Amino acid sequence: MKKIESKKIEALVEKLIYEANFVLPKKVRTKINQLANKETNKLSKTALSQAQKNWEIAEKEELPLCQDTGLAIFFIEIGNEVLLSEPIKKIINRATKKAYKKFYLRKSTVVDPLFERKNKGDNLPAFIHLEQIKGDKIKIKFLPKGGGAENKSRLKMLVPADGEQGIIDFITDTAKKAGGSACPPFVLGIGIGSSFDSVGTLAKKAISRELGTKNKNKKYAQLEGKILKEVNKLKIGAMGYGGKESILGVHIEQAPCHIASMPVAVNIQCHSARSAKGQI
Secondary structure, eight states: OOOHHHHHHHHHHHHHHHHHHHHHHHHHHHHHHHHHHOOOOOOHHHHHHHHHHHHHHHHHOOSSSSSOOOOOEEEEEETTTTOOOHHHHHHHHHHHHHHHTTTTTOOOOOOOOSSSOOOOOSSSSSSSEEEEEESSOOOEEEEOOOHHHHHHHHEEOOOOOHHHHHHHHHHHHHHHHHHHGOOOSEEEEEEEEEEETHHHHHHHHHHHOTTTTTOHHHHHHHHEEEHHHHTTTTTTOOGOOOOOOOOOEEEEEEEETTTEEEEHHHHHHHSSSSOOEEEE
């Protein structure tokens, strides 16, 4: 067994929260640069140029990439040979509270969704997805998930008869309804299969994948490409100004499901596709 001290985990979480909120991942910047070079619509091209300036200012002046520093989302893989002195969720929540305060990040969590929409001012709880793996390491991926694109996400319980075209139609319709409100060009995280309660997690996990990666299954990788082409046909453009470039990436994660069901979830991430990862 390998004992990992809580302080090491807290230090890593603090580092990831800083990186995700202040430094846009290189692959996202590269993709936006590529789209800016290809875009012919003047308004969309200007919007992409503003996005480029935004990440330059954020990194240089240590300002958040977006004022909506979001819910604290974590995907954690913990080795079966790891020994901790306290529960991992307790450590993550403590570190999240400290980091959001230390870096003056906006706290966006309310304690009750309907009757008592009170903000405690600590951005807790962190939303933590745990998976046990072999070995003696802890791998942590952090996403600050803003509300704008999140509000345009959707879930639908399709049936097997809907087939591939049914999935494409649902996702395309979701992107169309999201339009400029989701701050495109966006990333579409898509979950297919599993069950009603977990297909949304699949979609969020898809968003957490490194931009540009493809599904390991060839057929699903091809479906990612088909969806990208269909959504670009909508000509939403950067920030909804029109144009041919509306998508940074399409990521699909799939899982087994019931013989009578085909759940599909679409989780949208805006052009400021923030994330950071590390391991101990």
